[in-house]
Ligand SMILES: Nc1ncnc2c1ncn2[C@@H]1O[C@H](COP(=O)(O)OP(=O)(O)OP(=O)(O)O)[C@@H](O)[C@H]1O
């Protein structure tokens with residue numbers, strides 16, 4: 001270890017440099033979490049940051065399954081929701097018995113709840129991967145969501161179960177009444193969970209998860225039972241999903257059956273996929289974007305789910321690696337110094353692509369509001385859904401934007417080829 | 431001395447087609463044993479049976495005296511048998527280094543550990559580096575296995591197979607599709623890596639077989655028609671008739 005401090009060779013220097021940048025990233029992330037609410041201190045942004053933080057943990061936990069182990073789950077909200085319910089019950093029990101347990105410990109209870117459920121059903125679920133696992137996860141999700149409405153004593157029926165986060169013992173004078181204190185509690189768990197989940201990928205189990213994802217058959221011939229590997233991954237995913245659920249319960253002071261449902265399961269799949277499952281940080285980007293869009297879009301349009309659908313389809317078709325995949329594609333170009341070949345083509349393409357996007361938005365909103373609703377407000381410009389001028393504008397943007405954009409997209413492809421060829425010549429690209 | 435591999439009266443049918451008929455095979459410890467036979471004779475099926483990939487319809491298989499028929503592949507692997515595949519079967523999205531390292535982890539006792547940093551396990555690192563060195567892929571360590579050339583993938587296939595340090599190694603046509611020079615290199619590699627271990631190899635190249643093997647078994651229509659030293663096999667009229675024809679003269 002002491003040699004690492006005194007780099008003697010180029011390799012050692014490189015190693016310690018990469019270690020430095022590695023810890024640097026985590027430190028910057030922690031600093032950003034601390035400073036963020038000082039810069040954007042309005043109540044609205046605090047609420048948003050809190051939700052984004054929870055979404056990050058949830059999406060990362062989902063990626064233990066999808067990105068790391070190759071398990072496509074349609075019911076990940078079950079562990080999240082159960083973690084939330086257990087956290088609410090724990091908070092109420094702690095408060096009524098006056099146990100000396102402070103609020104920041106509660107998410108751990110949620111995590112244990114999520115993991116316990118995974119322990120219970122996981123062995124049967126993870127026997128097979130692929131479609132079988134996906135279908136069972138869907139079934140379990142529906143099962144738990146519907147029984148939550150029947151078992152009123154545990155889940156509180158339609159209205160859910162409420163709690164009061166300030167009724168627990170204060171910690172260092174913090175009651176966790178104000179949103180800022182809840183934000184820091186969430187931020188603390190985001191850091192802990194993200195570091196833990198990253199560390200998990202660097203363990204023997206984490207590496208074998210990747211092997212199971214790539215080739216479960218071969219794994220059996222290097223000594224491992226892929227079933228056990230999937231089961232363990234499922235439990236860890238359940239644990240961190242439960243933490244996210246516990247934080248949600250603290251944040252809203254309620255747990256209800258919506259936490260467990262298919263919408264929630266779909267949203268986390270969506271976040272992980274849009275962000276990109278092949279890289280650890282992908283789901284973080286996805287969670288930020290999706291939560292932000294969700295919060296923003298619900299206020300301006302009634303058909304926000306339609307936009308989610310379009311984004312999802314666009315990513316599946318044009319960038320199956322998600323945002324992280326797009327970003328990482330540029331890494332060899334940056335190293336080879338050929339990024340400047342492609343940047344101009346991006347800038348040129350941005351204009352018609354934006355026009356196309358506006359055309360799509362205007363068309364959707366016109367259709368959605370044709371038989372009533374508020375006037376369309378497209379970045380400050382008002383449009384009436386029933387006016388022919390609006391239809392013409394939409395059509396021009398849509399068709400014109402598409403035709404021009406197509407040409408500029410081809411330009412991007414050409415610029416890419418040139419940049420990649422040079423990068424390949426310089427040995428930065430396989 | 432108990433045999434490394436003992437196959438007793440094994441039969442295997444797929445549906446109502448019998449592929450393996452009354453298979454008897456004995457491989458002594460430390461022996462290099464080649465299995466030859468025409469296409470579709472059941473050589474790979476025999477490998478699948480011994481390694482636990484498929485279960486025999488009847489009969490018994492023993493590894494170092496212990497009955498292993500009915501065990502799962504990972505259970506057999508943990509008892510010291512490792513095999514390669516005729517069709518390259520690696521972890522395509524993981525790097526060469528990761529491929530070999532995964533194959534080292536169980537054998538070095540790290541199993542399902544989720545509390546150890548895999549990058550700082552000295553014996554894992556050392557063994558992975560050594561195997562990469564032996565299969566001549568050190569310079570390709572950070573390349574995803576799916577992007578390797580065909581010959582490189584075949585070498586990685588061997589590397590993964592031997593990485594766990596199994597005492598019985600089974601290689602299914604390791605040189606298939608290789609050029610003459612690549613074959614020579616691969617054979618030298620196999621000879622070196624299996625020093626002091628038991629080797630069972632399926633191979634179509636007769637010069638490789640006769641150069642490498644201590645004993646040879648000839649499989650025809652799922653049945654071993656002859657088993658013996660290279661000289662005995664060369665002189666066996668049944669073998670000449672059934673398989674070798676003019677190839678060996
Ligand atoms: N899972 C299976 N289901 C049905 N038939 C199978 C199966 N596996 C192998 N067979 C059949 O068993 C026979 C023997 O196949 P096997 O792959 O063992 O031959 P081989 O001796 O390895 O041939 P080659 O030299 O071409 O590799 C073939 O006719 C094959 O079609």
Ligand SMILES: [Mg+2]
Nearest residue numbers: 473474475516
């Ligand atoms: Mg074969």
